Amino acid sequence: MPRKKADSPNAPLAPGQAATINDIARLSGVSKKTVSRIINDSPLVRQDTREKVQALMKELGYAPDPLARALAFRRSFLIGMVYDNPTAQYIVDMQYGALDALRGTSFELVVHPCDTRSPGYIEGVRRFVQQQKLHGVILVPRASEDQALVEMLDQIGCRFTRIAALPLDETSATVVTHDRDGAAEAADYLLSLGHRDIALITGPSAYRSAHERTSGFLEALERRGLRLPPERIIEAGYTFESGVAAAEKLLLGGQRPTAIFTGNDEMAAGVYKVAMRAGLTIPRQLSIIGYDDSPLASRLWPSLTSVRRQTRDTGRTAAAMLIQPEGSALRTASVRPHLAVRDSCQPPEL
Structure with missing residues (x-):
């Protein structure tokens, strides 16, 4: 029986046919083991052979399957x-x-x-x-x-x-x-603007990041002689909704703070919502700083000052x-x- 054209060493792939490692070996005239070595950056392959095989893989759009390679x-x-x-x-x-x-x-x-x-x-x-x-x-x-x-x-x-x-x-x-250093920079900035009645909305205490941001912020204030009263520190959950709830406690009651630092931008957005509902103008009547510098920070109006964490x-x-x-x-x-x-x-x- 005559050999099928597809089995010929130089037979091209059919239109739409995905290349396999066997195809790469056949068309480049090397062994499957050599192709595997090239895929895995083995030094045991001549440079001209490596370049020829890599060019063919690129031409045919061949990409090795990660799970198959793992096996x-x-x-x-x-x-x-x-x-x-x-x-x-x-x-x-x-x-x-x-x-x-x-x-x-x-x-x-x-x-x-x-x-x-x-x-x-x-x-x-x-x-x-x-x-x-x-x-x-x-x-x-x-x-x-x-x-x-x-x-x-x-x-x-x-x-x-x-x-x-x-x-x-x-x-x-x-x-x-x-995170402690980022929060300290936020505290120093608010103090440099002249704020003394400052509130803090923290993340959940189960998160080390929340603990570090809280400690960094409070320690920076204390170095400049300011200690926040307990009613000015509210724990929230790193979510927009928890930021709304915390801001309601700070802004809809008696004397409100002039500035709020929040443990992330999502909670800061919650503060924006409550401030708008209370008729407060940001930043004239209330300054706000977030943490993360997520895309949300530049989309809020006015745009949010935030600690950029380089995520x-x-x-x-x-x-x-x-x-x-x-x-x-x-x-x-x-x-x-x-x-x-x-x-x-x-x-x-x-």
Whole structure:
């Protein structure tokens, strides 16, 4: 029987047919093992062969399947991101940053939202890691702050990078975001404008970031001789709705503050809503500072002064740390915040 044209060493692919690794090997005249070595950046391939095969893969639009590669080489080309955070924009920016670092590499990103208050969540993360055969995991606050989760990942031999407001231990690879310093800069700015009757809407106390921002803000005020009374400090939940509830307590009662610092931009937006309902003009009658410098900050009117936390840079740094060879990977990196001054603050009315 005559050989089928499709089996000929030089037979082109049919229109619309997706190329396989066998096609790449056949059309380039090398072995499948050589193609695999090129895909995995092995040095055991001549440069001219590497260039020829890579050009063919580009021409045919061939992309190796990460899961198939993981099975073949007993290692994964998937990076996981585990998070429990109520701020959607923060998670989106973190993912964009991680994808920035992975672009042009063999790695892909998969995400795993979880509820760290659920008793079975650590077992859920274990299944996620093992079923996906992950190369490593980026732990986003609040999951990054759970020592039991870290110990489980150590136990199963999964690499991880923690994102945290401050160094959590001496051994974990960590991207430190220095939230205390960002909040202190916000306090110094309000004091420089002449504000003395200041209120603080914090994030939930279960989050280390909320604790660090609260401490940094209050300590900066105290260094300048100002101590906030308890009724000027209200805990909220990092959400718009909780910002509304907290602002109602501060603005719809008796004497109102001249300035409010909130633990994130979502809560600041809630303050804007209550201020508008109360007939207060921002910033003439009320100055507001948020935290995150999310896209929301520049969309509010007047635009919101906010502490820029460099979330995308944080995700990019965390992912880059994970894909480095273990011996050369950084143990700690810093992404420092700074205040982005816009139109929501001015000196208080006399």
